[in-house]
Amino acid sequence: MAKTAGVSLASASYALNGTGSLGEATRDHILQVADKLGYRQNLSARAMRTGKTGALGLVLPDLTNPFFPTLAQSVIQTARQRSYSVFVTDTEGSEELEIASIRLLVEHGVDGIVWFPVGDRNTAGTLLSGVPTVVIDRTIPGFESIQADYAGGGRLAAEHLVQAGHTSIGIISGPTDVLSMRQRCDAAASYIQQHGKLAYRVVNAFSTDLEPKVKEAIRSRAATAVFVGADLIALGVMQYAQSIKLKVPAQLSVIGFDDVPWAQMTSPALTTIDMPLGEMAAEAVAALLRRTDEQADLRRKIVFDTALVQRGSVQRPAKR
Structure with a gap:
């Protein structure tokens, strides 16, 4: 292959392995020749030679x-x-x-x-x-x-709800054995308590299926807004709220965390914290x-x- 490309064995090796000092034009030329020849690396041989x-x-x-x-x-x-x-x-x-x-x-x-x-x-x-x-x-x-910055994200979410005029806010957390989840929800709870009322704080698995205590909290209508620790759970919250004729966001504002692709596809689209x-x-x-x-x-x-x-x-x- 090196002979066909008109380069040294070292240059061919550099191009194929993405290593060494080699000009971009030369590297591209070698890779094009390798592609035309149908060259495929033998990973086992490479591992024996390079240790990788x-x-x-x-x-x-x-x-x-x-x-x-x-x-x-x-x-x-x-x-x-x-x-x-x-x-x-x-x-x-x-x-x-x-x-x-x-x-x-x-x-x-x-x-x-x-x-x-x-x-x-x-x-x-x-x-x-x-x-x-x-x-x-x-x-x-x-x-x-x-x-x-999970804590920073939790504060951002709570601050957005407070600035929107909400004074009674709930938190639906993901599993609390995960530190990053505790950090985002603790920061949100602290901000909410400083500027209003924490209506409830309940926990749900990383799932759109909601636990009975979570459903009970939503049905209570004790909060006009809720911070949800993960978008996947937030999608379940919105779906359940709408199933009990609780309008989102007119009667319950929802903000999530993660900004998963599905967050833009809900109706209404989910406000969230982007990672x-x-x-x-x-x-x-x-x-x-x-x-x-x-x-x-x-x-x-x-x-x-x-x-x-x-x-x-x-x-x-x-x-x-």
């Missing part, structure tokens, strides 16, 4: 939640730009499947793992010893982590490759800002 497979692992807790396919796509696109492929695994919210998934990725020799754990617990134990790993969203001691998933994914891959390339032993925490996304599910409360 060119593959990363991505461990996610629930691909039925629209938040995670969006994150997966961002990670895959970023990795592809760096000439890496990505093996994606869904642990279905199970710590047992999480352990099995991580073990499988390690056994297949991935160069590193981007891990969105089920909870804030190191279920992997020593499985990840020596395997570059970056954690997204969760807080697990000993791992570099990529997070958003910059593309930037977080890009940084997760970059941080992982820094660890694989430099063998760095970093324990950093990188925090991204959140932002309010105003749509149609929040308005001023009706006069009673």
Whole structure:
């Protein structure tokens, strides 16, 4: 292949592996020749030669939640730009499947793992010893982590509801065993209590199916607005409110957290707090490759800002 392209073996290797010092025009020429010849890398041979497979692992807790396919796509696109492929695994919210998934990725020799754990617990134990790993969203001691400003996002949500004129506000939290969920809901509760009344605070699974206590809180009409700790739950809240003839936002304003793609497709469209998933994914891959390339032993925490996304599910409360 190098002979056909009219370059040295070293230059061909640099182009195919995305390494070395090579001009863009030369790299493009080599890759075009390789494509015409139908050249395919032998990953096993590459791994034996370089000690790397060119593959990363991505461990996610629930691909039925629209938040995670969006994150997966961002990670895959970023990795592809760096000439890496990505093996994606869904642990279905199970710590047992999480352990099995991580073990499988390690056994297949991935160069590193981007891990969105089920909870804030190191279920992997020593499985990840020596395997570059970056954690997204969760807080697990000993791992570099990529997070958003969850507390700041919770305050933004509460502030938006208060500025819209709401004085009696409820909170519907996701599972409270997750620190990032507690941070966003605690910050929202603190702001609400400083500027009005916290009508209720209840907990729901990461699901559109609502728990009886959540339904009871909504039916009580004790709040004119509600902050929901995750968009997936917020979609369930809006659906249930409308099923009991409680108009959103005329009778109940709803604000979520995450800005999943479905948030724009509801009627009304969901006002929410945006987490910059593309930037977080890009940084997760970059941080992982820094660890694989430099063998760095970093324990950093990188925090991204959140932002309010105003749509149609929040308005001023009706006069009673």
